[in-house]
Amino acid sequence: xxxxxxxxxxxxxxxxxxxxxxxxxxxxxxxxxxxxxxxxxxxxxxxxxxxxxxxxxxxxxxxxxxxxxxxxxxxxxxxxxxxxxxxxxxxxxxxxxxxxxxxxxxxxxxxxxxxxxxxxxxxxxxxxxxxxxxxxxxxxxxxxxxxxxxxxxxxxxxxxxxxxxxxxxxxxxxxxxxxxxxxxxxxxxxxxxxxxxxxxxxxxxxxxxxxxxxxxxxxxxxxxxxxxxxxxxxxxxxxxxxxxxxxxxxxxxxxxxxxxxxxxxxxxxxxxxxxxxxxxxxxxxxxxxxxxxxxxxxxxxxxxxxxxxxxxxxxxxxxxxxxxxxxxxxxxxxxxxxxxxxxxxxxxxxxxxxxxxxxxxxxxxxxxxxxxxxxxxxxxxxxxxxxxxxxxxxxxxxxxxxxxxxxxxxxxxxxxxxxxxxxxxxxxxxxxxxxxxxxxxxxx
Numbered sequence: 001x002x003x004x005x006x007x008x009x010x011x012x013x014x015x016x017x018x019x020x021x022x023x024x025x026x027x028x029x030x031x032x033x034x035x036x037x038x039x040x041x042x043x044x045x046x047x048x049x050x051x052x053x054x055x056x057x058x059x060x061x062x063x064x065x066x067x068x069x070x071x072x073x074x075x076x077x078x079x080x081x082x083x084x085x086x087x088x089x090x091x092x093x094x095x096x097x098x099x100x101x102x103x104x105x106x107x108x109x110x111x112x113x114x115x116x117x118x119x120x121x122x123x124x125x126x127x128x129x130x131x132x133x134x135x136x137x138x139x140x141x142x143x144x145x146x147x148x149x150x151x152x153x154x155x156x157x158x159x160x161x162x163x164x165x166x167x168x169x170x171x172x173x174x175x176x177x178x179x180x181x182x183x184x185x186x187x188x189x190x191x192x193x194x195x196x197x198x199x200x201x202x203x204x205x206x207x208x209x210x211x212x213x214x215x216x217x218x219x220x221x222x223x224x225x226x227x228x229x230x231x232x233x234x235x236x237x238x239x240x241x242x243x244x245x246x247x248x249x250x251x252x253x254x255x256x257x258x259x260x261x262x263x264x265x266x267x268x269x270x271x272x273x274x275x276x277x278x279x280x281x282x283x284x285x286x287x288x289x290x291x292x293x294x295x296x297x298x299x300x301x302x303x304x305x306x307x308x309x310x311x312x313x314x315x316x317x318x319x320x321x322x323x324x325x326x327x328x329x330x331x332x333x334x335x336x337x338x339x340x341x342x343x344x345x346x347x348x349x350x351x352x353x354x355x356x357x358x359x360x361x362x363x364x365x366x367x368x369x370x371x372x373x374x375x376x377x378x379x380x381x382x383x384x385x386x387x388x389x390x391x392x393x394x395x396x397x398x399x400x401x402x403x404x405x406x407x408x409x410x411x412x413x414x415x416x417x418x419x420x421x422x423x424x425x426x427x428x429x430x431x432x433x434x435x436x437x438x439x440x441x442x443x444x
Contacts, residue, residue: 040117050124063111070095076106087114133157133231145329165223175214242329260439287314344439374435387426
């Protein structure tokens, strides 16, 4: 009676289970591989568990209840059922061995055994992803200099993105890069949101590479998705990284200089992509502005330069001379200038000279006129006959520099120069006057 009563209670419990008959194999929240009732078959377990895979997995379905039968379906819609009295499948296929899952599918399985309550239904969702991620790296671009390490790239992957990915900078030329491992190689892992599908524009990576200014690198992007599909490696080559703005220094001519050629000097801190030397008229003889583009590669390299541009400057005009440079990455140097530079390529003319040829004189007075001021000038008496002249260096030669007002433009009549020579009485001399102006032009 007691056994009968217990059996009646158990049967009543099974009949009253919510959501229908156990034999119908309805899906509930029972954890796979466990049972809440000692007389219920343990829910089957999938191995491997549901998820995304590549290549094709072989899925086994097992219950820990001895000799239990597993019934399964693969259409994701039909729930497997089993006759609890006989322990045989009604709906679905009787499991006989590992199932090769060659395409994405949902497997539903339950376990049954004659005389026991059917297990709950276990569900495994299998996504088969055999497609490699599609990768593009658009920034940096091959051969295009960069002023920062930002990148722009796109990931398209069936499983939603990369499980792991990296961008590698490999030194190829330019300033040496002793950093990285090995030297010159910087492999930076992508993290977090950097790994997901979609376009990532102008990203400053969490793991920023320490690149060398003025060095050129190849940049490669690689990615492996969650099921170990390896994406197509995409590489951009010969990318110059230029972080510093160019600097122009050591320019000539200097402020206030007077020159007789267009020669200029300058020093560049790095290679210029474009550059120029510009003369802007500011005064003196009326002139026009002139510009010279640094078109020859040798004029644009890093380091010191002295060049003589072919430009038509106006003698007597005053200019501001300025230097410009834009580097390979488009960064513009601060313009450097020299002001009040006078261009003078006309030699001074000396006239009105006395004493004249073959004159007899009793003093060392001289007369001369200058068309422009001399930066340096002198009068030289050289004995050619008459009484000996032991003075001078060499003997008989007296080179006397003109000073101060003696150097100015205009007439200088009957003057005794400051550096007056000591000539020999009765000696015969030739007298030569020379003058060099501030631009270095020498008079005849």
